[in-house]
Amino acid sequence: MPRYKTLEPTAAFWSWRDDAACIGHEDLFFSLEEEAKGERREKEERAKRVCMTCPVLGSCRAFALETKELYGVWGGLTEAERHRIAGRHRTG
Numbered sequence: 001m002p003r004y005k006t007l008e009p010t011a012a013f014w015s016w017r018d019d020a021a022c023i024g025h026e027d028l029f030f031s032l033e034e035e036a037k038g039e040r041r042e043k044e045e046r047a048k049r050v051c052m053t054c055p056v057l058g059s060c061r062a063f064a065l066e067t068k069e070l071y072g073v074w075g076g077l078t079e080a081e082r083h084r085i086a087g088r089h090r091t092g
Ligand code: SF4
Pocket: 017, 020, 021, 022, 023, 029, 050, 051, 052, 054, 055, 056, 057, 058, 060, 061, 073, 074, 075, 076
């Protein structure tokens, strides 16, 4: 039977998130499908401004890029920006 490597979060694994500037602002960082593009862009810009004040931006960005996080603003990068960095094309 094949064995699959799975992410197993530990306290240390997630510890950088304790200092996240986005705690309490989670709604800003993820958009719903039904949100208009203009509304989504405005939320993304507001979220990115929060990221610019965040003491763990580097750890967050590295995590999102390494784990190929698909959704939301992470480490000051939008979904579209991370897709571009990864060389992927966004369809939605
Ligand atoms: S960089 Fe942005 S998304 Fe990442 S923890 Fe900080 S505020 Fe949250």
